[in-house]
Amino acid sequence: MSDAAEPAVLTERRDGVLVITINRPEVRNAVNGAVAQGIAEALDTLDAEQDLQLGILTGAGGFFCAGMDLGAFVRGESPWFGDRGFAGIAQRSARKPLIAAIEGFAVAGGFEVALACDLIVAAEGAKLGIPEAKRSLVAAGGALLHLPKRMPYHAVMELALTGDPWPAERFHALGVVNRLAAPGSAVDEALALAAAIVRNGPLALAASKEIVQRQFDWSAAEQWAKQGEIAGPVMTSADAKEGASAFKEKRDPVWQGK
CATH class of the missing domain: 1.10.12 (Lyase 2-enoyl-coa Hydratase; Chain  A, domain 2)
Incomplete structure (x- = not known):
């Protein structure tokens, strides 16, 4: 488990790239108020500082994000932050390019956080999906708005109506995932992709x-x-x-x- 004193979101600068890490592995990086604020502030930094050209968003502990922290929500914490919306990113992302680097899984709101990024790198075997319908909820954090523009209609409907997660390989075949990586190396693969981008204007x-x-x-x-x-x-x-x-x-x- 992460130290309770540690920030919910960590940032690291690497050659013009801001690596943003959701740092709540003890709850599978679920989004609470601190995560939403941390991501929003990291995106503000990315957009404001000239030496940063691109961001990579990932999760600690071997997985990306399990979506909204229901316990925190019940306690009155909001997983929305300002005009950036859910997780500090869903409604207004960064002005500069963003890569999601996914290990393990990105489900529910976690997948919607990834979809708010411009490119997706996922570890082989990672599970991605929107299971909200299984709990009589709706994937209203952007998935139902983004996916119809990126996937065939019937594929989106299967994903939304069954609520079953799919492996990263299927999303890669559909063009939603840009690159597959060996398990444990999603960030490294994202950094390699970033290196091809940050050299540009x-x-x-x-x-x-x-x-x-x-x-x-x-x-x-x-x-x-x-x-x-x-x-x-x-x-x-x-x-x-x-x-x-x-x-x-x-x-x-x-x-x-x-």
Whole structure:
């Protein structure tokens, strides 16, 4: 069990990456008020600090997250935090890219936390699912909103209506999980994926994420204009000129984030 004095959420900086760890293994990293606040504050740090380009969200103790801490909820603790919503992430994630690194399982609200991230790395054999219907509850933390955009209709319905978890391998085949990792190495695999991302221009990363996420709300008539509003400042930035110069001069670019 973790020391009660330890923070519910730990952070570590690693070469431009902020590793965020839910640190309540004694309750399978269930989300209480402290976890929601800790994740929200970590995302605030990620978005605010220029030397951080990407976040990795994971769990301590060999598993990701079991969802809402029902005991804490009964005691009056809220697993929502500000406008970020459930677990400090479900309704408003980070502006910068996020990778979920899953060991063991990510179920119920825990899976919804993972779905609030932009990429998912999962250990082979990890179980992912939304079992809420088994308790006459609804997966209202984002799963029923995100999954229909990422999986075939009938697959989403099976997952939601049976409540049965699926192995990471099935989600990988459906494209929901980006990479599979050997058990115990999900964070290492996520760091390898992060290394391929953080070398790119930070303005381009944030703009690309925003366009991909927001385009579902744009009509065909407005999508090019809306994309231009986001991409235009990046295309005329100092970093864009630096990227072109570095390519021409066969050297690594030096990004300034402006």
